[in-house]
Amino acid sequence: MDFSIFLIQCLNALQYGLLLYLVAMGLTLIFGIMGVINLAHGSFYMVGAYMAFALAPLVGGNFFATLLVGVALAAVLGYLLEWAFFSFLYEREHLQQVLMTYGLILVFEELRSLLVGDDVYGVTPPDFLAGSIALGDVMTYPVYRLFVSAVCLLLALGMYLVFTRTRLGMMIRAGSVNREMVQSLGIDIQFLYRVVFAAGVAIAAFAGMVAAPISSVYPGMGNQVLIICFVVVVIGGIGSIRGAFFAALLIGLVDTFGKVLLPQASGVLVYVLMALILLWKPNGLFKAAG
Amino acid sequence: MKLFRATVLAAAVLCATSAHADDKPLKVGLMLPATGTYATLGSAIENGFKLYVDENGGKLGGRDVEYVKVDDESDPAKATDNVNKLIKGDKVDVLVGTVHSGVAAAMAKTAKDTGTLLVVPNAGADAITGPLCAPNIFRTSFTNWQPGYAMGEVMAEKGYKKVVTITWKYAAGDESVNGFKEAFEKKGGEVVKQLSLPFPNVEFQALLTEIAATKPDAVYTFFAGAGAVKFVKDYKAAGLMGSIPLYGAGFLTDGTLKAQGGAGEGLMTTLHYADELDVPKDKTFRAAYSKAYDAQPDVYAVQGYDAAQVLKIGLDAVKGDVSKTAEIAAAVEAAEIDSPRGKFTFSKAHNPVQDIYLREAKGEKNPEVSVASKALADPAKGCRM
Numbered sequence: 172m173d174f175s176i177f178l179i180q181c182l183n184a185l186q187y188g189l190l191l192y193l194v195a196m197g198l199t200l201i202f203g204i205m206g207v208i209n210l211a212h213g214s215f216y217m218v219g220a221y222m223a224f225a226l227a228p229l230v231g232g233n234f235f236a237t238l239l240v241g242v243a244l245a246a247v248l249g250y251l252l253e254w255a256f257f258s259f260l261y262e263r264e265h266l267q268q269v270l271m272t273y274g275l276i277l278v279f280e281e282l283r284s285l286l287v288g289d290d291v292y293g294v295t296p297p298d299f300l301a302g303s304i305a306l307g308d309v310m311t312y313p314v315y316r317l318f319v320s321a322v323c324l325l326l327a328l329g330m331y332l333v334f335t336r337t338r339l340g341m342m343i344r345a346g347s348v349n350r351e352m353v354q355s356l357g358i359d360i361q362f363l364y365r366v367v368f369a370a371g372v373a374i375a376a377f378a379g380m381v382a383a384p385i386s387s388v389y390p391g392m393g394n395q396v397l398i399i400c401f402v403v404v405v406i407g408g409i410g411s412i413r414g415a416f417f418a419a420l421l422i423g424l425v426d427t428f429g430k431v432l433l434p435q436a437s438g439v440l441v442y443v444l445m446a447l448i449l450l451w452k453p454n455g456l457f458k459a460a461g
Numbered sequence: 462m463k464l465f466r467a468t469v470l471a472a473a474v475l476c477a478t479s480a481h482a483d484d485k486p487l488k489v490g491l492m493l494p495a496t497g498t499y500a501t502l503g504s505a506i507e508n509g510f511k512l513y514v515d516e517n518g519g520k521l522g523g524r525d526v527e528y529v530k531v532d533d534e535s536d537p538a539k540a541t542d543n544v545n546k547l548i549k550g551d552k553v554d555v556l557v558g559t560v561h562s563g564v565a566a567a568m569a570k571t572a573k574d575t576g577t578l579l580v581v582p583n584a585g586a587d588a589i590t591g592p593l594c595a596p597n598i599f600r601t602s603f604t605n606w607q608p609g610y611a612m613g614e615v616m617a618e619k620g621y622k623k624v625v626t627i628t629w630k631y632a633a634g635d636e637s638v639n640g641f642k643e644a645f646e647k648k649g650g651e652v653v654k655q656l657s658l659p660f661p662n663v664e665f666q667a668l669l670t671e672i673a674a675t676k677p678d679a680v681y682t683f684f685a686g687a688g689a690v691k692f693v694k695d696y697k698a699a700g701l702m703g704s705i706p707l708y709g710a711g712f713l714t715d716g717t718l719k720a721q722g723g724a725g726e727g728l729m730t731t732l733h734y735a736d737e738l739d740v741p742k743d744k745t746f747r748a749a750y751s752k753a754y755d756a757q758p759d760v761y762a763v764q765g766y767d768a769a770q771v772l773k774i775g776l777d778a779v780k781g782d783v784s785k786t787a788e789i790a791a792a793v794e795a796a797e798i799d800s801p802r803g804k805f806t807f808s809k810a811h812n813p814v815q816d817i818y819l820r821e822a823k824g825e826k827n828p829e830v831s832v833a834s835k836a837l838a839d840p841a842k843g844c845r846m
Binding site: 173176179180183184186187280281284288289290291292293295303305309310311312313315316385386387388389390391392395426427428430431434437438 | 496497501658662663670674690699717720721722
C-alpha cells in the first residue's frame with residue numbers, strides 16, 4: 172500500500188466512522204440515556220430512508236425541504252410512540268422491552284411492504300452535491316459523502332454542546348441517573364423523556380434520509396444497521412455521547428483496514444474489537460454522561 | 462382480481478372433473494419467500510408457475526392442481542421444519558422452491574431422503590445439482606457457476622489479461638467467481654486479486670480504493686439486489702467506470718437498473734435470460750404474463766413457468782403417478798423444454814443445459830448482445846447419479 176492509497180483509505184475509514192455515528196446517534200439517546208433496549212431503532216432509520224424516497228415528489232423534489240418535513244414527521248411519530256408504548260416500558264424488565272420493540276420491527280416492515288412494496292429504490296442527491304472530486308490520479312471521491320461527514324460532525328458537536336452546556340442537557344443527564352429524584356425536584360420528567368425519545372427517533376430518521384442517496388432504499392435495511400449501532404453504543408460506553416463518537420470512528424478504522432489487510436476475518440473483526448474493549452473496560456470506553 | 466379468477470377457474474375445473482372421483486387433485490407445495498428481501502422474486506416465480514398451469518386447464522399430468530403455500534422467509538433455520546410440514550403434514554405430491562440457496566439446500570436434502578418430487582425454480586447453489594443431486598430433484602434456473610463461466614470466456618476473448626474479482630463472501634458469490642476464474646484462466650487470463658466482503662455488508666469504499674490501487678484491466682463482480690444497486694453507484698462515483706470496465710453476472714443489472722439511476726448504463730452481464738430475445742415462445746409468454754398479472758415478467762417468472770412445464774412433462778409420462786420417480790426422470794431427461802429463454806435440455810444432474818446470453822444494459826432493460834456460451838452445461842461436481 173503506497174502512501175496516497177493509505178491516505179485515501181484513512182479518508183474512507185473516517186467517512187464510514189462518521190456515517191456510523193450518525194446512524195447510531197439516535198440509539199445513544201434512547202438506549203444509552205433513557206435505558207430502553209430499542210430494537211426498533213433500525214426501523215426508524217428505515218422509515219427515514221423511505222421518507223427520503225417517498226416524500227421527495229410530494230415536496231417538489233427539493234432535498235432539504237424533504238429533510239425538514241421528514242424530521243418533523245419523525246419527531247411526531249416518536250412522540251406518539253413514546254406516549255402509546257414506550258412510556259410503559261421504563262420500569263419494566265429488559266425482556267419486555269425487547270419483545271415490544273421487536274414487535275415494532277415486524278409492524279414497520281409489514282407497513283413498508285404494504286405502502287411502498289419490496290423493490291429496491293435509488294435516491295438522488297441534490298445536484299450541487301452530485302459530483303465527484305479527484306483524489307490524485309487514482310480515483311474520485313463523491314462530494315455527497317464528504318457532505319454527509321460534515322453534517323455528522325456538526326450534529327455531533329451540537330449534541331455535545333446541548334448535553335454538556337445547557338440546562339436541558341443537565342436535566343436529561345440527571346434523569347438518566349435518578350428519575351424519581353429529578354421528578355421530585357419539580358421537573359416534568361415524563362414530558363422531558365417524551366421529547367428526548369422524539370428527538371432520538373427524529374435523529375434516526377434523519378440519518379436514514381441523509382444516508383439514503385448513498386445506501387439506496389431497500390427492504391430490511393434497518394435490520395442491517397441495528398447490530399452495528401448497538402456495537403457502537405456498547406463500545407463507547409452506554410449513555411456516553413462522546414464515547415459513541417470515538418467508538419464509531421474506531422469501528423470505521425478497523426472495518427476499513429480489516430477489509431483490505433485481513434479480508435478473511437473482516438466479518439468478525441468489529442466484534443473481536445468489541446470483545447477486547449469490553450475485557451479491558453467492561454463499561455465501554457467512556458463511562459456515562461458526557 | 463387474479464386470485465378471484467384463479468378461484469373461479471379452479472372451481473370450474475373441479476366441477477368439470479368431479480365425475481372422476483378416483484382422480485385426487487395433485488397437491489403442489491409452493492415453498493417460496495412471501496416476505497423479506499426476496500418477496501418480489503417469490504411472487505414472480507409463483508405467477509409464472511400458475512400461468513403455465515392455467516394455460517393447461519389447471520391440470521398437470523391429468524390431475525387438477527391444488528396449491529399449498531408456505532412462506533419460507535428465506536430463513537435456512539426454518540427450512541427443514543417448513544419442508545417437513547409440507548411433506549408430512551400437508552402430504553404434498555410435489556414440492557416447488559425456492560429462491561434462497563441455503564433454504565433450497567435443506568429442501569433438496571429432505572427431498573432426497575423422502576423421494577418427494579422437487580423442482581427448484583431459482584436457487585443457484587452448485588450443490589443442488591452437485592453432491593445433492595437425485596433422480597427426483599430438478600432445477601429450472603441455473604448454477605452460480607454458469608453465468609460466471611460464460612463471462613470468463615467473454616472477457617478472455619475481449620483481450621483482458623489481469624482481472625480483479627469482487628463479491629460477497631458467501632456460497633453464491635464464491636461459486637460465481639470460481640466459474641469465472643476457471644474459464645478466464647483456462648484462456649490465458651489471470652485473476653490478480655479476489656476481493657470480498659461479508660454478506661450483506663454494502664460498505665464498498667475500502668475495496669474500491671483497493672481496485673483503484675491495483676489498476677486491473679477489468680473487474681468481474683457478483684452482487685444482487687440492493688447490494689448490486691449500491692455497488693454500481695459507488696463504482697461510478699469512485700470514477701472507476703471510465704478507467705476500469707466492470708462486468709458481472711446478470712443479477713448486477715436485473716431489476717436494479719432503475720434504482721441505479723443511470724449508473725448501470727452500458728454494463729455487460731451474462732445470464733440465461735435477456736430482454737427482447739428473438740425467441741417466439743418468449744413473445745407469447747410475455748404477452749400472456751403481462752395480460753394475466755398487469756406486470757412485466759422477469760427471469761424469475763420464466764423459471765417458475767418452466768418449473769410447471771417440467772412437472773407437466775414428467776407427470777404426463779406417468780399419468781400423474783408421482784411415485785414413479787425413475788419414469789418421470791427419464792421423461793424429463795429426454796425432453797426439450799420450450800422455455801421463453803430459448804429451448805433447453807437437462808443434464809444428467811438435472812440442471813439446464815442452456816445458452817448463456819451476453820447482455821448490455823440500456824435504460825431499464827438488458828437486451829441480448831450475443832450468445833456468450835452455447836448450450837453450457839454445469840460440470841455437476843460431486844454428483845453421483
